Amino acid sequence: MGWGDIKTMDMEDEIKKLKKQLMDMKNIDKRCNTYVGINNDLKNWATFLPLLGELKDPSIETEDDRHWNKIKELVKPQTFTVNS
Numbered sequence: 001m002g003w004g005d006i007k008t009m010d011m012e013d014e015i016k017k018l019k020k021q022l023m024d025m026k027n028i029d030k031r032c033n034t035y036v037g038i039n040n041d042l043k044n045w046a047t048f049l050p051l052l053g054e055l056k057d058p059s060i061e062t063e064d065d066r067h068w069n070k071i072k073e074l075v076k077p078q079t080f081t082v083n084s
Contacts, residue, residue, distance in 0.1 A: 008053035015045050 060067045
């Protein structure tokens with residue numbers, strides 16, 4: 001799957017469904033490690049996916065690549081190349 005093929009809105013909808021299913025579970029100790037861990041993972045994805053959608057927006061592309069350079073600074077020591 002390529003960068004341009006990622007459908008963040010569909011993924012966000014799926015995260016919302018999973019979050020609702022988790023909240024609707026009966027007879028679950030919501031303090032147990034498993035529940036807390038899954039809930040935290042869903043929260044993290046819910047935060048990350050809108051940011052990913054913004055990164056795909058053509059308005060982030062500038063001649064000096066300042067937005068991507070800032071992201072590259074933040075994810076050091078990982079390196080990546082931005083392309084289609």
